[in-house]
Amino acid sequence: MKNSSTTATPHPLEDLVRMDRIPHIWCSGCGTGSVFTSCLTAIKQSGIPYNQFAMVSGIGCSGRGAGYINIDSFHTTHGRAIPFATGIKMARPDLKVIVFSGDGDLCAIGGNHLIHAARRNMDIIVICVNNLTYGMTGGQVAATTPFKAKSSTTTLGNPDTPFNLPLLAYAAGATYVARWTMLHARDLTDAVQTAIARKGFSFIEVLSPCPVNFGRRNREKSLDTLRKYHENTIVKNGAHPSELDVDFNKGVILGTFVNVDRPTCDEVYRKMYWPAEEPKEQRKTG
């Protein structure tokens, strides 16, 4: 045992993972782990000290992300990662605050917080793992489930229209909007790195397979989903957010769609409200 641990090369991200919590709960074939890896890689490559980051998750399979990263990390209530992150950011604007959670958490139960954080240009990074379903509870219909797709609560097919999440984030005022799939690991890592380096509300949607609870009901094995991610996607940076419906028959558009500068919520607040002569008391930089 001692021998093998001294000879084995440690995983390059080991310093960012709570190794004492491995194995993780994600199913085999799940895409969440890949998204998580891209996110951790971006944090590492940013060169920013780890104690300058905080990660916040809500509830769900991807919501477990905060439990595995070895930085100050918060696993909150269902849908509320963004307001928790808002509290952190407004009280300590020097921190890089990353929200890592799922589509159900961020865009259904937490949808109100998403649009308002975007409107305010809250300086946080939202990584939305979109698996098109509620994975943890067994695959119920979500606000992202494609029209007619099957779920445990729409056994004859989804009668509803899903959200186009980049359009939603853009319309609400997000200043950085991108979409990738977990298969596009390099692009995704770059997107997270860009978001870390910039200021403002960054929304990154990542399509990610849930073979166990979505794929199974829709005759799609993990590899089939990956093939779709590979073959039926089109990278089109700058595409208008209204073109971004998730429809693999037409081809799903990936890329960076919005990247604009606008003063952030904390910057404007301090500029307008804090007296100019006031020393910025107790704002430590860690």
Next chain:
Amino acid sequence: MKSHVLTGEHFINGDEACAEGAIAAGCKFFGGYPITPATEVAEQISIRLPQVGGTFIQMEDEIAAMTSILGAAWTGVKSMTATSGPGFSLMMETVGLAVVTETPCVVVNVQRAGPSTGLPTQGAQADMMQARWGSHGDYEIIALAPSSPQEMFDLTITAFNLSETYRTPVFIMSDEIVGHMSEKVIIPEARKIKTVSRPRPTGRKDRFLPYKPGPNGVAPMPAIGDGYNVHVTGLTHDEKGYPVMSVETQKEMMARLLGKIRNNLDDIILTEEHRLEDADIVVVSYGVSARTAYTAVEEARQMGIKMGLLRLITVWPFPEEKIRSLAKRVKGFITVEINMGQICREVQRFAGLTPTYLAGHPGGAIIPPEDVLKIAKEALA
């Protein structure tokens, strides 16, 4: 350093006094959402916080307001929100997160009559049981009930001190009448105001256990960025803060959460006694109702009725030992509260065979002292 405490005599309402109390206690973050009759707390503190290097943010709803103050608390600052019944209901799930993650914060509920939208501009005290049991699961909570604008100031400081000491949310259960009533409020010099801040950990960062209780049952609390790499979760967790889905861990965690309150009752429970020494009838009351109860006691004494007042400044945890010991020597208890019998039930639980009565009202008005006297006369007849 210049003090930001408004030392001196002021004529302000309870809501404003509450905001000043928060400033004096060292509050640096308020996440709010407007609601009658608590809005003035937010309005006042939105002006005051930036003056002291603090931050006010009006969130998109009460769920967000409550959640934002937890995020802020983990950066090491004292944080707060204020609301009334409907908003209090929306905050309840997050209150549970604050309890289980041992996150200090102060939540003000300026109560109005319910249920539902009820009487938005008229007072009540009918959220008292919601304050105790409103979030799911078992837990202990601290709730204070101010009777005057002066106490809105004083008890807001006490609330912050208790929340920092015990790493727990503390409720200030005010009501529309106290919130909107203007009276003289004396704000002492800053150096005479006792404030408490949560202990921060020291020592080896890699071995730190964020939920391993210290001497008073509470663990020191690191802030984000201190380098302790804490994991904070609403799942059942061990002393390291890691989720463990076992019956044993649940038992240990619950013992810790309940113990830190139950083992420190003497420090947490604040009561005031008035003419209790020789009382036959004890009036139990809190908040605005304690004022009418006080008048009732004075009038009863003039009529030769030996009435005394036990005023609950801390309503939760409930002073059950006090009721038990009084029950041994008095002829009856009358609970005076603007609801249909909430704290009255608690009195009943500990009064044994001693009769208990309610001077209650469904909300929108105070309890007239005559109601209390009438019940006392019937009880003694």
